[in-house]
Amino acid sequence: MSKKTRQNTTAKTHFLDWLSARLPIDRFKRYFTHYYLPSNLNFWYVFGSLSLFFVALQILTGIWLTMFYIPTSQEAFNSIETIMREVSYGWLLRYLHTTGASFFFIVIYCHIFRSLLYGSYKKPRELVWLIGVVLYIIFLVEAFLGYVLPWGQMSYWASQIATSLLASIPIIGHDLMLWVRGNLMASGETLHRFFALHVIGIPLLLLFFIWLHLVALRKVGSNNPEGQQPAYLASDTNTALPCMIPFHPYYTVKDLFALVIFLLIFFAVVFFLPEMGGYFLDTNNFIPADPLQTPGNMKPLWYLAPFYAMLCLSPNNLLGILAMFSAIAILFALPWLDRSAMNSLRYRRWYSRLALGIFILNFFLLGYCSMTVLTPTKIMFMRILAINYFLFFCLMPLYTRYDTCYEKKQLTS
């Protein structure tokens, strides 16, 4: 470096030069400035980065909560109330964490919905989808483990029920249940190991899979609301190929805008409605765990409710568990079940749209019904809903083969 150039550099650029000679800073910057995405991404595409924000929020608030939480069955409940009352802004940390968990699932469900809308699971993005489903399962487990930690009535009995599901597995079930529980019934040992898993075991796994998910996405590039364009349409002026723009600054600022809107809604809930009518914070969880008294109105967590519904449908334990696991497992098969030539719902006929609409309605109704008092009529209705759920996937090879439409069908005429 000549003397003249050295005089022109500021301390900051000098430091940055020093740093980039020793760390791949420029390459890291290029991950954002040289990653190109289609310019026509709409608001359904913000939920990925929103979920990243919520993971960061959960980790931060979780670390602070762990500083005050005591993971024994005698002290867990008391430590949470101490956090709520005696720790400065402890109530804020707790509400951020509980509301964050529920909002995280709202974001994830919107994120998955986007993939269903625009066929983001199809070639070449099957692996992104598969890693995403693995992430979804890990998040469900993590959220469930976190729910057990306050050791209220709902926490205790949810852990008792969930671990007793394991006993229905043939041959190894009973021993597996004892191994997971650490005792003959859900107890302080169960709480303590769930704490270890929730705080460090599963987060490490999550971070690895999130990294893998992003790496896989970068490799194949993002989908767009138009879906992949077949080659012969490229010259069609009506459906112009979206031009590609760099992630930074376009999508960083767009995601920031979406984030602020979402934070407005999120903080409105945190500060004004943290219990959300018993859905985010169950009223039964304000009673300390009592192994001698089951609450009359056992409710699953709302984001686990559709899968809990599958459990309720069969009097045979093993069949119920198989139904529940296959409901999640069938998501893995989705990229190969969809035989449509076009990715996006914009280029499909009414079969796919109706099927997706029914599927979403089913999902919500299953979840809602399983959180209410079950009657025989309701169980019959839920069985129909569950069959519908599976039909969405099982019939997909059939209706997607015939529903491709090469002109764009607007949802509103």
Next chain:
Amino acid sequence: MWKIVLCLIFFSYPSSLSGEEHISESNPAKHTSIDVTNLASLQRGAKYFINFCSGCHSLHFMRYNTLMVDLKITSETNSAIDNQRLSNKLIFTLAEPNDTIKPSLLRRDALTWFGRNPPDLSLVTRARSTDWVYNYLLNFYQDEKRPFGVNNHVVNNTSMPDPFAVLRQKIHPNYQTKNKISYEQPVKTEELLDYSLNASQDQEVIKLENIAADVVNFLAYVAEPSKMLRRALGIKVCAFLMIFLCLVYFLKRQIWKNRPPT
């Protein structure tokens, strides 16, 4: 006046609620509106709770001095006066001002006399709703088959005696009744008030509803002391975010104006 307090809303309670309830058309469930900003109500509620409830029930997440500060029963100048006031008016046990509110009832005595330990009430309004507690307090009725002579419409065969029994009976150990019965003589059954649930005819029961409303208000405050702070902070946070949203929107529009043409 009592019309303002007495808001009759007809609820239909699902049968899955714990305890058998006989809240029905003839005995409708009552609703009380909660206002944790009403300091006078909270102070009265604290007084009634300490007098009628804290003999058996604990509030083991609430400290006496927290109550003092939050309910503004502090002189703010002299902590010696505050502690004196606390020990005279609120603390009837050997607790220090920074202790949590615990009864002096021993667990073994509770099990002998009541059959179960009186539950802690710090979170009862969050666990069961304020209307449930309000209705529970007001629905005691006379029942000779029970050990304490009372039963409850909300929780059938409850092991709890009526906390407002002294009020209903109009007998108070410190002053004489209109029948001039002194507290040294045993109370005859005929002198007891009818446990009437018909509020409009009995002045004492109306006052009882005010008392129960204050107690429930106080318990709602104890269940979540940070509620008012939470809402105040929430307004500020949302206001900030709305302003910030406008700024970010203009930033986004500016950056997207320069995007390469399609």
